[in-house]
Amino acid sequence: MKSFPKPSELPVPAGAEGWEKIYPYYLVFQDKLKEQEDAKFWFCDSQHWPTVFKPFETIGGEFAVKCLGQYNARHLMIPNANGIEFRIHLGYLYMSPIPVPEDQIAARVPLFEQRVGHYFQNWEQLLKEWHVKVKGTIAEMETISFPKLPDMVPMEDITSGKGKDGSEKLLESYDRLIQLAYQNWQYHFEFLNLGYIAYLDFFNFCKQVFPNIPDQSIASMVQGVDMELFRPDDELKQLAKLAVELGLQPHFGNTDDVEATLGAIAAAPGGDRWLAQYEGAKDPWFNFTVGNGFYGHDKYWNVNQEIPLGYIADYIRRVDEGQEIMRPVEALIAERDRIIEEYRDLLEGENQAVFDAKRGLAATAYPYVENHNFYIEHWTMGVFWRKIRELSRMMHAEGFWTQPDDLLYLGRNEVRDALFDLVTGWGVGAKPIGPDYWPEEIERRRGIVDALKTARPAPALNTPPASITEPFTRMLWGITTEQVQQWLGAGEEVEGGGLRGMAASPGVVEGLARVVTDADQLSEVQQGEILVATVTAPSWGPIFGKISATVTDIGGMMSHAAIVCREYGLPAVTGTGSGSTTIKTGQRLRVDGTKGTVQILDAEDDLVVAGPGAHSHSHV
Amino acid sequence: MHSNDYVQFFDGGIEPKLENLGGKGASLVTMTSAGMPVPPGFVVTTAQFDAFMDEAGITAKIHELLAGLDPEDTRQVDQVSAAIREDICSRPVPEALRSMTIAAYESLMARFDAPVPVAVRSSATAEDLPDASFAYQQDTYLWLDGVKAVTDHIRQCWASLYTSRAIIYRLKNSIPNEGLSMAVVVQKMVNSKVSGVAITMDPTNGDRSKITIDSSYGVGEMVVSGQVTPDNIVLDKVTLAVVSEHLGDKHAELVPDAGAKGLVEREVDDERRGRRSLTDAELTAVAQMAKRAEKHYKCPQDIEWALDADLPDGENLLLLQSRPETVHSSKPAPVTAPQPVVTGGYFSGLSTPALKPTA
Numbered sequence: 001m002k003s004f005p006k007p008s009e010l011p012v013p014a015g016a017e018g019w020e021k022i023y024p025y026y027l028v029f030q031d032k033l034k035e036q037e038d039a040k041f042w043f044c045d046s047q048h049w050p051t052v053f054k055p056f057e058t059i060g061g062e063f064a065v066k067c068l069g070q071y072n073a074r075h076l077m078i079p080n081a082n083g084i085e086f087r088i089h090l091g092y093l094y095m096s097p098i099p100v101p102e103d104q105i106a107a108r109v110p111l112f113e114q115r116v117g118h119y120f121q122n123w124e125q126l127l128k129e130w131h132v133k134v135k136g137t138i139a140e141m142e143t144i145s146f147p148k149l150p151d152m153v154p155m156e157d158i159t160s161g162k163g164k165d166g167s168e169k170l171l172e173s174y175d176r177l178i179q180l181a182y183q184n185w186q187y188h189f190e191f192l193n194l195g196y197i198a199y200l201d202f203f204n205f206c207k208q209v210f211p212n213i214p215d216q217s218i219a220s221m222v223q224g225v226d227m228e229l230f231r232p233d234d235e236l237k238q239l240a241k242l243a244v245e246l247g248l249q250p251h252f253g254n255t256d257d258v259e260a261t262l263g264a265i266a267a268a269p270g271g272d273r274w275l276a277q278y279e280g281a282k283d284p285w286f287n288f289t290v291g292n293g294f295y296g297h298d299k300y301w302n303v304n305q306e307i308p309l310g311y312i313a314d315y316i317r318r319v320d321e322g323q324e325i326m327r328p329v330e331a332l333i334a335e336r337d338r339i340i341e342e343y344r345d346l347l348e349g350e351n352q353a354v355f356d357a358k359r360g361l362a363a364t365a366y367p368y369v370e371n372h373n374f375y376i377e378h379w380t381m382g383v384f385w386r387k388i389r390e391l392s393r394m395m396h397a398e399g400f401w402t403q404p405d406d407l408l409y410l411g412r413n414e415v416r417d418a419l420f421d422l423v424t425g426w427g428v429g430a431k432p433i434g435p436d437y438w439p440e441e442i443e444r445r446r447g448i449v450d451a452l453k454t455a456r457p458a459p460a461l462n463t464p465p466a467s468i469t470e471p472f473t474r475m476l477w478g479i480t481t482e483q484v485q486q487w488l489g490a491g492e493e494v495e496g497g498g499l500r501g502m503a504a505s506p507g508v509v510e511g512l513a514r515v516v517t518d519a520d521q522l523s524e525v526q527q528g529e530i531l532v533a534t535v536t537a538p539s540w541g542p543i544f545g546k547i548s549a550t551v552t553d554i555g556g557m558m559s560h561a562a563i564v565c566r567e568y569g570l571p572a573v574t575g576t577g578s579g580s581t582t583i584k585t586g587q588r589l590r591v592d593g594t595k596g597t598v599q600i601l602d603a604e605d606d607l608v609v610a611g612p613g614a615h616s617h618s619h620v
Numbered sequence: 621m622h623s624n625d626y627v628q629f630f631d632g633g634i635e636p637k638l639e640n641l642g643g644k645g646a647s648l649v650t651m652t653s654a655g656m657p658v659p660p661g662f663v664v665t666t667a668q669f670d671a672f673m674d675e676a677g678i679t680a681k682i683h684e685l686l687a688g689l690d691p692e693d694t695r696q697v698d699q700v701s702a703a704i705r706e707d708i709c710s711r712p713v714p715e716a717l718r719s720m721t722i723a724a725y726e727s728l729m730a731r732f733d734a735p736v737p738v739a740v741r742s743s744a745t746a747e748d749l750p751d752a753s754f755a756y757q758q759d760t761y762l763w764l765d766g767v768k769a770v771t772d773h774i775r776q777c778w779a780s781l782y783t784s785r786a787i788i789y790r791l792k793n794s795i796p797n798e799g800l801s802m803a804v805v806v807q808k809m810v811n812s813k814v815s816g817v818a819i820t821m822d823p824t825n826g827d828r829s830k831i832t833i834d835s836s837y838g839v840g841e842m843v844v845s846g847q848v849t850p851d852n853i854v855l856d857k858v859t860l861a862v863v864s865e866h867l868g869d870k871h872a873e874l875v876p877d878a879g880a881k882g883l884v885e886r887e888v889d890d891e892r893r894g895r896r897s898l899t900d901a902e903l904t905a906v907a908q909m910a911k912r913a914e915k916h917y918k919c920p921q922d923i924e925w926a927l928d929a930d931l932p933d934g935e936n937l938l939l940l941q942s943r944p945e946t947v948h949s950s951k952p953a954p955v956t957a958p959q960p961v962v963t964g965g966y967f968s969g970l971s972t973p974a975l976k977p978t979a
Contacts, residue, residue, distance in 0.1 A: 210829035212822065212863045214856050342858040346828040506861060508900075594861045 002488045003463040006038050007089050010458060015451030019090065022055050022445050024411055027062070027088045042087065042094035042461040043479050047554040048294060050534045052091030052452040054408040055445065056388070056415065059178075060294035060381070061086065061093050063185035069098075070186070071193040077111040078193070084473075091452035094461055097473050119194050123364060130190060134375050137184045141383045144173045144180075146391040148398075149426050167423035174391065174419055178412060181384045188376040191368045196475060198365035202358040203475075209351060210343065215557045216503060216566075221340050221359055223566065224367035225332045228374050230567065232288040232301070233541030235281040236308055237325050240315030242277055246270035249316050255309035262305075284379055290519035292537045293377030296389070296408040299519065300382045301539070310523065311542035318545070325545055327567060370563060373538055391415075398422060399435035401442050409442040409449070459487045459577060478502055478556025478575040487577055499583075501551070501576035503596030504562035509549040509571050510601065515585045530589050534580045536561040544568045549591040551579045551598050565593070573598050626668040626717055627724040630661055630807075640665045642743025642803035654916045656909060656939045659928070660731060661738070661807030662724045664774055666745060668717050669802045672778070676711040682782070683797055691791040697784045705779035713775070721774065725767050725806065732930050736808055737763045737881075740770060742777035743803040759783075763809060763881040770806060777804040808930070810938055811876050812839040814897045815926035816850055818910040819945055820857065828920065830863065831855045831907045835897045837888055838873030840924060848872055851896050855907050862903070867896055902927060905937045913942040920945040 007029045012019065020028045029037050049061055069083015082098040100108065119126060153165050199222060206218050243249060248271065251264040262278075265271040282302055290307060291298030301308045315325050340359065347355055392407030400418060401407070407415060418434050425432030467481045486500060514529040516522060522543055525531060531547045535554045544550075544564050548571075552561045555574040565572035571593030573579075579598060583589065588601040623632030628641065628649065636649035645663035652658055673679050685700050713721075729735045741760040759780040761773040780786070781802045790797065816835035821828050836843050836850040843850045849868035856863055870893050877884040898906065906925055913921045924940040931938075 209827075211825050211827045212854065212856075213829055214859060214861045214863065216861065217856060217859050220859075339858050343829060346857070503861070506859065 004041075004460040004488070005458055005462075007042075007087075007461050008034070008038075010090060010461075011455075012090065013451045013455045016090070016448050019448050019452055022409075022411075022448055023053070023058060023088050024413070027058060027086075029087055029089060037087075038462055040085070040096045040462060041464050042089075042096045043473075043477065043484075044457045044459050044461075045086075045093045045095050045477060046457055046459075047477055047535050047559060048292060049093045050554070051295065052449055053088060053093070054296065054449055055411045056408040057295055058088065059181070059412055061088070063182055064188070064294075065093075065095065067182075067185045067189045068193070071189045073098075075190075076115050076193060076197075077108045078197070079105045079108040079112050089461070090455065090457065091449065092457035095477075116194065116197065119191075120198070120361060120365070127191060127368065130187060131375075134184055134187050134380070137180050137187070138375075138380055138383055141177060141180045141380070141387060144177050144387055146170065146173060146387070146394045148394055149423070165427065167427060170423060171416075171419055174416065177384065177387055177391075181380065184376055184380040188372060191365070192372060195365045195367075195369035198358075198362040199369070200475065202362040205354065205358050206343075209347060209355070213343075214503065216506060217339060217343070219557050219562070220336055220566065221343070222362040222366045223336070223563065224363075224370055225329055225336065225567070227367060228371040229538050230327070230541065231374070232281075232285040232308075232378075232539065233311075234326075235285045236311050236542060237315055239274070239278060239281060240312050240319055240325065242274055243312065243316050244319045246274055248274055249320065252309070252313040252316055255313045256306045258305045258309060261309055287379040287382040288374070288539045289378055289382060290522070290537060290539050292535075293381035296385055296405065298381075298385060300378075300386070302382070303386065314542065314546070328569065332567065332569070373560075378539070395419075395422065395434075398432070400432075400438050402439050406438070406442050409445045410438070456581070460484065464488075475556060478554075478559065480556075483575055483577075498597055498599035499551070499573070499576040499579055501573040501579070501596050501598065502556055502562070503592075503594055504555075504557055504559070504574040505550075505565035505570060505572035506594040507549070507569070507571035508590065508592045508594065510588065510590045511548045513551075513583045513585055513587045513589050514547075515580055515583055517580055530591055532579050532583045532585075532589075533561070535559070536564070538564065540564075544570065549589075549593065550574075551576055551583070551589070551591060553577055553580050623662075624720065626665055626671070627720050628663045628665055629724070629727075630658060630663075632662070639745055639801075640667060640803065642666065642745050642805075644741060644743035645803045645805050646743075648805060648807070651916070651939065651942070655912050656916065656942070657935075657937055659808045659810050659938045659940075661728060661805060663743065664721055664724075664804040664806065666801035666803045668721070669778055669804075671717055672711075672713055675714045676708070678707055678711070682707075686787065686797050689787065689791060691788045694784065694788075697787055701782055701784045701787055704782040708779040708782070709775050713771070718771065721771060722767050725770050728806070728808065732808075735765065736811065736930050737765050738770060739805075739807050739809050740764055740773040740777060741805040741807065742780055743805050744781075745801055745803065774804045774806070778802050808928075809876065810839075810926050810940065811929045812926040813837065813875070813929040814902070815840040815924070815940075816843065816897075816906075818906055818921075818923050818925060820910050820914040820920045820923075821945060822854060823945075829857050831857050831910050833898075833903065833906055833910075835903075835906075836868060836870050836873070837892065837897055838875045838886070839883060839926065841883070842872060842874050842885075851898070853896070853898075853903060855903070857907075857911060860904055860907050865896065867894070869893060870897060898927075901934075902937065905934075909937060909939060913939065917942065917944065 048064070053061065065084055065086045072078040073082040078100075080100050082100055085096045085098055087094050149167060149170065157164070157166075202222060203215075203218050206213050243252065246269075248265055248268055251261060251268060251271075255261050262275065266275055286300070286302035286305075286308060288301045289298040299307065318325050344352060344355055388407065389405060393404045395401065395407060395418065396404045400422070401409075410418060418438065421432045421434045464484045468479055468484060473479045509530065511528055511530045513532050514525050515532045516525065517534055519537065519540070522540060525543055525546055527546050528548050529546075530549045530551065531543065532551045533553070535552055536550065538560050541564065545568065550561045550565050550570060550572040552559065552572075552574045553576055555561055557574075559574050562572055562574050571591050573591055573593055573596050576598060583598070583600060590599040590601055592598070623629050623634045628634050628645075630648050630652040632649075633653070634649070636646040636653075638646045641649060641663045645665075648658050648661070649663070682704050685704060689697055689700060691697065725738075728738070739760060739762050759777055761776065764770055764773055781800060789795075814835060814837055816833060817840065818834075819832045822830035822832055831854070833853045833855065834843060834850040835853070836848050842848045848870050850870065851865065851868045853865040854863045855861065870888055872885055873888050874883045874885050876882070909925065910921065910923055913923050921942045922945040923942040926938050926940055928936045928938050
């Protein structure tokens with residue numbers, strides 16, 4: 001049987017030697033546990049973590065995957081699925097789902113029903129409370145700051161008998177920031193697993209009554225149409241329309257210069273009205289990143305306003321050209337209702353009532369799956385990273401490192417140590433050790449991270465199970481038995497050569513490829529091109545009005561590319577494995593989002609089409 | 621040309637009445653107006669038959685001849701039958717009626733680049749009788765070219781009302797001869813370049829959300845007889861996405877040959893053999909037509925269809941037959957009641973009424 005490499009068989013890129021030590025011990029494979037760890041199948045979650053972790057950034061993976069697991073394993077007592085074990089290998093995150101032993105499943109059923117029942121019966125109220133909790137967490141995060149320590153304790157602290165020097169506040173602030181991030185990551189999954197459960201319940205019912213129903217049809221029947229996740233993009237469109245209405249187009253000539261652009265608008269007639277709407281949109285909708293919120297380098301709209309202004313300028317151009325920039329919401333709803341009605345009509349008797357109940361539940365619970373993303377990944381993490389950068393810059397000013405954002409090369413517990421080092425040096429009136437210790441160490445780590453980045457991750461490790469049935473894995477990551485076989489190079493060939501992936505959004509389109517591996521390249525995308533990416537982020541919304549189809553390396557039916565393409569009525573093929581490395585910008589593609597295939601129409605004869613699995617390093 | 625009391629086109633927009641069009645004619649008009657693309661044609665109505673018989677003035681004599689017949693005396697029945705049919709075929713059709721039929725035929729031919737062969741089929745008005753086989757006792761004439769052959773065979777259809785078989789059947793079932801009439805269908809012969817069947821379900825598991833299509837080159841007979849393996853495609857009925865497809869070998873085809881007035885067998889070249897016999901657009905069209913048929917008849921259908929080489933792309937898909945799918949659709953649906961929680965699947969019992977959201 002074909003297998004993926006064992007972790008120990010993967011070559012360490014030159015210059016990355018000693019990489020294990022830049023991450024906490026519990027995140028890397030252990031020599032002493034080799035036998036157990038090699039017996040498990042691990043898949044790479046490059047959907048959420050497509051690039052190598054800097055040490056501090058493991059926080060996102062740790063909090064997210066830990067909290068995902070706790071809801072399966074501890075809160076909801078999901079009968080057949082615990083959480084997911086995770087490790088970092090060569091800088092990338094690998095996951096291995098943990099099943100519930102067969103003999104324990106039955107005992108969990110009544111517990112599960114009771115717990116899940118409580119949520120589904122009180123959905124509206126609990127979700128309302130969720131919003132209060134999450135926004136409260138973010139608001140508290142916003143109050144945290146990391147000012148430079150004063151040269152001396154203020155006089156009022158002397159007279160009030162405070163008895164503390166303020167350093168405790170710095171340590172508390174850091175601890176509290178980490179705690180608040182952890183808190184919202186717990187909240188993140190409070191409803192997420194439920195949304196998936198309701199979806200999967202309906203999914204499995206559909207597969208029972210319509211054995212070969214395309215996954216896409218099921219997705220269409222429960223997917224929200226008007227969602228908060230699309231709100232930031234919708235705000236930009238409204239701003240573009242208002243700009244056209246007010247005749248402000250000439251002031252969007254150079255949106256890279258944010259100050260000049262906003263200044264010119266302010267001086268123009270009607271500009272104050274536009275700016276008022278702009279300011280209103282910023283909070284909270286510009287707490288939106290061009291990445292996915294999991295990396296310290298993610299760029300947020302409210303910090304980098306040239307990004308939303310650039311999108312607005314592009315929308316203005318399209319409105320002036322007479323294009324319709326708003327999503328065809330009514331048509332999408334009509335098509336969704338048609339699909340629901342037609343499937344329903346194919347059922348008889350009790351099955352219709354079951355269909356209505358399960359679809360109704362999924363349609364109630366599922367939109368959270370799409371909407372939560374704004375509150376946690378974008379808004380919470382946007383504030384979090386801003387605060388972390390503030391701390392990093394304060395310590396940079398204290399001489400701890402040479403680049404303002406170098407804190408990211410420390411683990412979060414090392415940051416705690418460095419802070420104590422800082423306050424100790426400050427407290428005793430001596431120089432802290434850090435400025436002599438960290439710059440050299442950070443340079444070494446930077447070298448390792450850069451070296452790790454030169455290799456793409458293996459899609460999976462060790463021997464896959466004969467079939468992959470765990471529903472979350474299939475749904476969230478698109479990791480299916482067929483997908484794994486594709487990675488191993490044993491999948492069905494695509495007629496005429498090409499790539500196979502998930503049929504994630506229907507339709508067939510031909511066009512020129514634009515390969516984008518970094519959000520910074522988005523400005524290169526031209527009207528009508530086919531976006532080819534490792535993975536897309538929700539904040540790439542404005543691009544979806546421009547492109548004609550999407551091809552991604554990673555992701556399933558419910559990946560962001562799939563959801564957004566269905567919203568925009570664009571074909572999408574997700575989870576091709578190697579689309580972004582096989583396809584070159586400018587090549588002509590035929591994307592069939594109904595069949596899940598991508599053909600390169602003008603591939604040079606000598607261009608070997610390396611299908612999924614091309615980077616799998618598979619061992620026979 | 622417009623329909624009138626004597627000639628009605630399938631797509632002429634006139635409400636189909638059994639007493640005017642006969643069973644077959646009425647069904648063709650109904651299917652056409654339901655958006656199902658039956659091979660184009662027209663019906664020579666019972667009014668024309670009645671007017672012809674009035675003008676000929678032979679009805680009373682026919683009743684007389686039939687009155688004393690013994691159904692067991694086949695020699696006598698044969699003689700009477702031959703005499704009546706000879707009488708019908710030798711009388712002139714009134715010029716006004718004749719010219720209407722000729723105009724209708726020419727109007728039908730005008731839909732094609734060159735004249736095409738037609739079929740002339742009798743369409744009885746008595747098909748609602750308990751024994752439906754009665755309907756099929758009249759004649760059908762295939763591969764007819766030119767106006768003379770058509771008008772001659774219309775008259776032969778009329779005469780077929782008095783074949784020995786028909787006379788004996790009526791005698792034995794005490795069906796009166798008064799008020800007998802006959803409509804005649806004139807319909808384009810299908811020049812089938814690709815044909816097949818479509819079932820509006822998945823016959824392997826009874827899944828009603830699928831459409832299963834078998835498709836091969838030429839007319840469907842080689843598929844039915846098992847001489848070629850057709851392409852087999854399963855589509856989702858709601859989204860029309862292809863769920864699975866298997867290409868058949870399709871090494872030979874039977875195609876209509878106007879010269880030979882019938883079908884000839886040909887080898888299929890490698891290029892056509894190796895690819896699917898339907899384009900994506902044709903596949904979608906077949907599936908949509910099958911869906912329409914199911915909706916029209918309100919139960920799963922087993923249809924026969926063909927792509928006609930004489931008609932332009934987009935208008936060349938024809939429905940040859942649609943009948944209820946009886947083998948599989950009588951099976952119970954795969955799930956009849958809410959499943960218990962966690963039966964090998966996932967959370968099947970979740971949305972029992974107790975767990976509905978409060979919203």
